[in-house]
Amino acid sequence: LASAGDHLFGYGDPAGLAELRVELASYLNRARHTAATADSIVVTAGTARSLTHLAGVLRASGVEAMAVEEPGFPFHHPILRRAGLQLVPVPVDGEGVDVDALAATGLTAVVVTPAHQYPLGTVMSPQRRSELVAWARSRQGWVFEDDYDSEFRYDRQPLGALHGIAPDRVVYLGTASKTLGAGLRVGWMVVPPQLRGLMSDQLGRDNEVSHLTQAVLARFIADGHLDRHVRRARAAYRSRRDQLLGAVQSAIDSADIRGVAAGLHLTLVLPDRLDEHTIVRYASKAHGLALWGLRLHYVTDRAVDGLVLGYCRTPVDFGDSVARLSTILRHAPTG
Numbered sequence: 001l002a003s004a005g006d007h008l009f010g011y012g013d014p015a016g017l018a019e020l021r022v023e024l025a026s027y028l029n030r031a032r033h034t035a036a037t038a039d040s041i042v043v044t045a046g047t048a049r050s051l052t053h054l055a056g057v058l059r060a061s062g063v064e065a066m067a068v069e070e071p072g073f074p075f076h077h078p079i080l081r082r083a084g085l086q087l088v089p090v091p092v093d094g095e096g097v098d099v100d101a102l103a104a105t106g107l108t109a110v111v112v113t114p115a116h117q118y119p120l121g122t123v124m125s126p127q128r129r130s131e132l133v134a135w136a137r138s139r140q141g142w143v144f145e146d147d148y149d150s151e152f153r154y155d156r157q158p159l160g161a162l163h164g165i166a167p168d169r170v171v172y173l174g175t176a177s178k179t180l181g182a183g184l185r186v187g188w189m190v191v192p193p194q195l196r197g198l199m200s201d202q203l204g205r206d207n208e209v210s211h212l213t214q215a216v217l218a219r220f221i222a223d224g225h226l227d228r229h230v231r232r233a234r235a236a237y238r239s240r241r242d243q244l245l246g247a248v249q250s251a252i253d254s255a256d257i258r259g260v261a262a263g264l265h266l267t268l269v270l271p272d273r274l275d276e277h278t279i280v281r282y283a284s285k286a287h288g289l290a291l292w293g294l295r296l297h298y299v300t301d302r303a304v305d306g307l308v309l310g311y312c313r314t315p316v317d318f319g320d321s322v323a324r325l326s327t328i329l330r331h332a333p334t335g
């Protein structure tokens with residue numbers, strides 16, 4: 001506060017504090033190979049808010065429906081629906097979202113998680129990335145790239161953001177929720193030139209994130225703390241992931257585990273003999289462990305039984321929880 005300039009105490013730019021947008025553009029271009037400029041960035045209170053603004057932009061331009069990944073992040077669905085959009089699920093396979101199925105919907109907007117599909121953990125293949133960009137260009141459509149956890153990758157080469165190859169058609173969505181903490185409520189969008197006018201109408205007079213938070217984050221990035229923190233956190237999360245992976249593999253022979261190479265969770269597709277509801281109920285009742293199932297991530301009833309196992313925000317005794325999980329998977333009633 002002692003070093004804060006007067007500009008922090010006024011309404012300021014609706015797109016966010018200039019110094020933060022400058023730092024974010026250089027951080028994202030360096031860490032994620034985006035093609036961002038400070039002018040293209042809008043600071044928001046997180047991805048959920050970015051999507052609210054984007055849904056407003058779509059509605060203002062006459063769009064009534066958009067595509068979402070199936071399975072996908074269930075908390076984004078009500079946000080988009082509340083804005084008046086109808087959601088059309090498009091399946092995800094081992095290479096990412098199915099672009100043929102997307103094209104068949106006839107829609108012009110989709111939200112995807114190319115770096116680490118949520119919840120399956122698939123990394124979108126280079127071929128699929130090109131197809132998706134070609135789809136967007138041919139339809140004059142929009143890809144909303146939800147890049148929520150891409151800083152955390154462990155055993156694979158970093159893959160740049162989709163935005164870097166199609167900044168005219170991709171809206172990049174980033175967040176501090178995974179790197180720093182969801183409670184900060186800070187995120188950002190990189191908005192293509194063609195959408196900036198509509199976005200500015202959406203934003204109105206002021207920015208939704210406290211200038212103080214924005215100024216602190218700008219300094220945090222400028223002084224290299226974010227890079228250092230991500231490096232340290234990556235090492236810690238990798239070792240927790242290894243512990244969790246070991247426990248699941250030892251409890252289930254040839255377990256179908258997905259998405260282990262990156263992110264903050266892994267997905268276990270349950271073998272036929274195990275039923276998701278039974279496992280979740282048994283874990284809670286018999287072992288006091290809250291588990292997160294895969295089914296609730298589906299819009300349709302084509303759901304696969306499985307568990308989404310996060311290892312970032314852990315209980316005090318991670319080892320104990322992992323051991324309990326292993327016991328549950330071994331001894332749960334079969335479905």
Ligand SMILES: Cc1ncc(COP(=O)(O)O)c(C=O)c1O
Pocket residue numbers: 045046047048049073113118146148174175176177182186187
């Ligand atoms: C797929 C996905 N996108 C985005 C987010 C972050 O959203 P927000 O920035 O609103 O906290 C999360 C957090 O869990 C997520 O899982």
